[in-house]
Amino acid sequence: MAMQDRPDAASFMVDEMVADVLERLAFLRHEPGRSLIIGDSSGVLARQLGGEVITADIAGARMIDLEAPFPISGFDFIAVLGLLDTVNDLPGALIHIRHALSPGGLAITSFPAAGSLPVLRGAIMAAEPDRPAARMHPLVDSRAGAQLLQRAGWKDPVVDTYELTVRYRKMARLVEDLREQGLGNVLASPAPPLGKAALERASNAFMAEADDDGRVSERFTFLTLSGRRSLGGT
Numbered sequence: 001m002a003m004q005d006r007p008d009a010a011s012f013m014v015d016e017m018v019a020d021v022l023e024r025l026a027f028l029r030h031e032p033g034r035s036l037i038i039g040d041s042s043g044v045l046a047r048q049l050g051g052e053v054i055t056a057d058i059a060g061a062r063m064i065d066l067e068a069p070f071p072i073s074g075f076d077f078i079a080v081l082g083l084l085d086t087v088n089d090l091p092g093a094l095i096h097i098r099h100a101l102s103p104g105g106l107a108i109t110s111f112p113a114a115g116s117l118p119v120l121r122g123a124i125m126a127a128e129p130d131r132p133a134a135r136m137h138p139l140v141d142s143r144a145g146a147q148l149l150q151r152a153g154w155k156d157p158v159v160d161t162y163e164l165t166v167r168y169r170k171m172a173r174l175v176e177d178l179r180e181q182g183l184g185n186v187l188a189s190p191a192p193p194l195g196k197a198a199l200e201r202a203s204n205a206f207m208a209e210a211d212d213d214g215r216v217s218e219r220f221t222f223l224t225l226s227g228r229r230s231l232g233g234t
Helices: 012-028 044-048 090-100 118-127 142-152 171-180 196-207
Strands: 034-038 052-056 075-081 101-112 155-168 216-228
Touching: 012 044, 012 075, 012 101, 012 155, 012 216, 034 044, 075 090, 090 101, 090 142, 118 171, 118 196, 118 216, 142 155, 142 216, 155 171, 171 196, 171 216
Parallel strands: 034 052, 034 075, 075 101
Antiparallel strands: 101 216, 155 216
């Protein structure tokens, strides 16, 4: 069982993304008859939607490869949660999502964005001041998101960011939460683990940001990309 599939695993990131998608659907008054949900490990979003709902992931029995044409299409609504930050061909993935929509169909994607984890990033830099190694994949910002939607041909594109702050008493718990939610290092050539001394420097730098109550406030930034397939089907 993957860490993120454990019943007691941290889930605040997917919970936040699900709540955001539901709020957007309510605002748009979009009631799809056929939906595809990818990446919602909680199952909450599927339960809230009416009509036919197909759930999928990128590693299970109902598998979707985000970087290839979808094997199923004709959806009024597609939601992709927390996965697009790790694909190699993001413009291509957005094109495949658009093609899987029916004409006029709506897609909403949400994933961690640039600006996330500033305290942890600073702590890791402090641990390796002379030769810092890449320990997290690059993240997309809102400006790049707008350009991506334009390149992918989405109609009525909307780009939003929002933030979530989570407080921690120790860096190790933050790292554990990230791993439980599938947010570990996905670089093709990951850096070697931090040694004991470097890990201690990182932990000390992290806790140096603690408030008077001994907790460190860490920020997660989410990027939401939404848009439609044109009524002409292109």
